[in-house]
Amino acid sequence: MIDKKELEKVKKGRESWEEGTLGKTLSKRGERREVFTSISGTPIERLYTPESIKDLDYEKDLGFPGDYPYTRGVQPTMYRGRFWTMRQYAGFGSAKDTNARYRYLLEQGQTGLSVAFHLPTQAGYDSDHPLSMGEVGKVGAAIDSIEDMQILFDQIPLDKVTVSMTINAAATVLLAMYLSLAEEKGISPDKLGGTIQNDVLKEIICRGQYIYPPGPTMRLTTDLITYCQKNVPRWNSISVSGYHIRESGSTAAQEMAFTIADGIAYTQACIDKGMDVDSFAPRLSFFFNVFTNVCEEVAKFRAGRRYWAKVMKERFGAKDPRSMMMRYHVQTGGVTLTYQQVLNNIVRVGLQTYAAVAGGCQSLHTDSYDEALCLPTEGAVLVALRTQQMVAEESGACDTIDPFAGSYYVEALTDQIEAEIDGYIKKIDEMGGTLVAIDEGYIQKEIQNSSYQFQKEIESGDLAYVGVNKYIMEEPPATGLLKVDMALGDVEAEKLKKLRAERDNAAWQKALDNLREVSKTEENVMPAVIEAVKAKATVGEVCDVWRELFGEYRPKEFV
Amino acid sequence: MADKKIKIIVAKPGLDGHDRGAKLLSRIFAEAGMEVVYTGLRQTPEMIVEAALQEDADVVGLSSLSGVHSHFFPKVVELLKEKKLDDVLVVGGGIIPLEDIPELKKAGIAEIFGPGTPTPTIVDFITGNVRS
Numbered sequence: 166m167i168d169k170k171e172l173e174k175v176k177k178g179r180e181s182w183e184e185g186t187l188g189k190t191l192s193k194r195g196e197r198r199e200v201f202t203s204i205s206g207t208p209i210e211r212l213y214t215p216e217s218i219k220d221l222d223y224e225k226d227l228g229f230p231g232d233y234p235y236t237r238g239v240q241p242t243m244y245r246g247r248f249w250t251m252r253q254y255a256g257f258g259s260a261k262d263t264n265a266r267y268r269y270l271l272e273q274g275q276t277g278l279s280v281a282f283h284l285p286t287q288a289g290y291d292s293d294h295p296l297s298m299g300e301v302g303k304v305g306a307a308i309d310s311i312e313d314m315q316i317l318f319d320q321i322p323l324d325k326v327t328v329s330m331t332i333n334a335a336a337t338v339l340l341a342m343y344l345s346l347a348e349e350k351g352i353s354p355d356k357l358g359g360t361i362q363n364d365v366l367k368e369i370i371c372r373g374q375y376i377y378p379p380g381p382t383m384r385l386t387t388d389l390i391t392y393c394q395k396n397v398p399r400w401n402s403i404s405v406s407g408y409h410i411r412e413s414g415s416t417a418a419q420e421m422a423f424t425i426a427d428g429i430a431y432t433q434a435c436i437d438k439g440m441d442v443d444s445f446a447p448r449l450s451f452f453f454n455v456f457t458n459v460c461e462e463v464a465k466f467r468a469g470r471r472y473w474a475k476v477m478k479e480r481f482g483a484k485d486p487r488s489m490m491m492r493y494h495v496q497t498g499g500v501t502l503t504y505q506q507v508l509n510n511i512v513r514v515g516l517q518t519y520a521a522v523a524g525g526c527q528s529l530h531t532d533s534y535d536e537a538l539c540l541p542t543e544g545a546v547l548v549a550l551r552t553q554q555m556v557a558e559e560s561g562a563c564d565t566i567d568p569f570a571g572s573y574y575v576e577a578l579t580d581q582i583e584a585e586i587d588g589y590i591k592k593i594d595e596m597g598g599t600l601v602a603i604d605e606g607y608i609q610k611e612i613q614n615s616s617y618q619f620q621k622e623i624e625s626g627d628l629a630y631v632g633v634n635k636y637i638m639e640e641p642p643a644t645g646l647l648k649v650d651m652a653l654g655d656v657e658a659e660k661l662k663k664l665r666a667e668r669d670n671a672a673w674q675k676a677l678d679n680l681r682e683v684s685k686t687e688e689n690v691m692p693a694v695i696e697a698v699k700a701k702a703t704v705g706e707v708c709d710v711w712r713e714l715f716g717e718y719r720p721k722e723f724v
Numbered sequence: 725m726a727d728k729k730i731k732i733i734v735a736k737p738g739l740d741g742h743d744r745g746a747k748l749l750s751r752i753f754a755e756a757g758m759e760v761v762y763t764g765l766r767q768t769p770e771m772i773v774e775a776a777l778q779e780d781a782d783v784v785g786l787s788s789l790s791g792v793h794s795h796f797f798p799k800v801v802e803l804l805k806e807k808k809l810d811d812v813l814v815v816g817g818g819i820i821p822l823e824d825i826p827e828l829k830k831a832g833i834a835e836i837f838g839p840g841t842p843t844p845t846i847v848d849f850i851t852g853n854v855r856s
Contacts, residue, residue, distance in 0.1 A: 284739035284790055288766075296766065299795030300739050373741020373765045413744045500744075504839055537839060539821055540791075616748055624842055633840045642822035649791065724750045724762045 205416035244563035256281030281305035289708030414616020446488030466524030
């Protein structure tokens, strides 16, 4: 905390500056606008001084890296020890197409993999399902069975590379395939490192890849967490995601607040299953967005880390420091990219990368500049990866820990965002918790209101967007876009037909029957899912067992 | 019937979950005085056309960000024709490569609005081209 006398001096100095130097300038020429706000609508002061952080208590509010409350970072050496994991989310076409992209990325110095599955896999349908028409291989790899998984990871050392999988409602099935594949390759589960997204609440809030109603889907989520805690100790069994909340229109503070609200719901669900908080919380991880307003993003990450540490310690009584650490992956903001003057996106991603790093992320995906037009082409992916490497090697951001700390502005903003998060968490608690807030559409409506507000500000010109509402140019249509062959749907359907004809259908039937029986009890489903995928049950077939038992989720729309 | 409200179905065909644009536009259309029915996610062309028929819609707005527009959008137009709903205005938007647009227009989609389109442009297009 700053000394009272010092503060008094600063106050006097500021007042005389306002009357003198500043006053003179303002009387001649006003500022560019009456009120300045961040992209999230947070009011921004002209100048931040020691007065703005007069209540800051260094020990209590900031502390040291690797120590509670982790405001300054979760590791004691941060990037002086080693850089974050550079992990590009990738997947398109067949398992074979995607495998080729992975091997290319690893050759270029990428240090982890991140699997994008196509929408049918994410929604628990096989490639030959009527709802999969037109979607096969479009936004990710077409994975139906363990045979596709074998091709996807061909010649990739699963004990050396960490793998992240963006799969949620069908997470148990894809993790079961991955674990079975590792077993085939002779790698024991304790050697496997990676992350599975497994965050179904944000699917219901904003991402749309849900299958089952909240109750049963949360059971699958917690079964997976419990299973990993006992059998795959280095696996991050959930990645609580704010990324998509932000993409669908929230502010920075809302992104952090609603993600923490989801994190609280998962933690409570595991505790309700009888687990000790410190037995699973060290393997909870997070996933956030990052926009172009560098200081606001840095403040968001710092505020989130501090708030989560308090939640785990004070609300859940965690004792293991690892339970209190908010470790997270970041992806640059897809929605910030413009199809107008598409090369400008490289600069946006550059600033966002710097913000993610200055904010202390553990792994990072940088968007390719052409993602506003199509799936990323190889050249654009390379620029995106090089952007991370430049920030790591050239910017100096990694030479010292938490470089923005102590900035009057960033510290004040960190406090402000934390207060906003706290306001939301209290409000959600009063409503009866996250599940109630989602069911009543409260979270969805808050996000939609922010999205609407943002659109209005872009259209009124209050918010400038280069190439969109300012510095607009006529330009020729983009060429050389990546396209997925529409015929892939037929190829995958043919593969499925062959798989179903050639597998041992008696063993397959037995495994699915067993899964059905286990799913009716309170028992953990994971071992039965593993048996089913080994017997070559497809994603759709496993998910259908639960569709029959649990029913399908139909969201209420809050438009 | 000069002051009859324009009725619009806003639909998300396929498995795509990106509904920020669809929801935002639903609100913008309502503010512009239209009657809006938002279908939610995971609609088949059959479901969308059935909704248009049931609701006696003047306009169908399709949103896709997962690359399935070339498959779904023309199918909706085709089914509308089968149901003798030829005069329903069909518009689309999302992440749609410019090179795909001529073919979509040939198939009967009146206009495609890419990311960053000012919402008044979309509202004006609809009010200017809807059946009278």
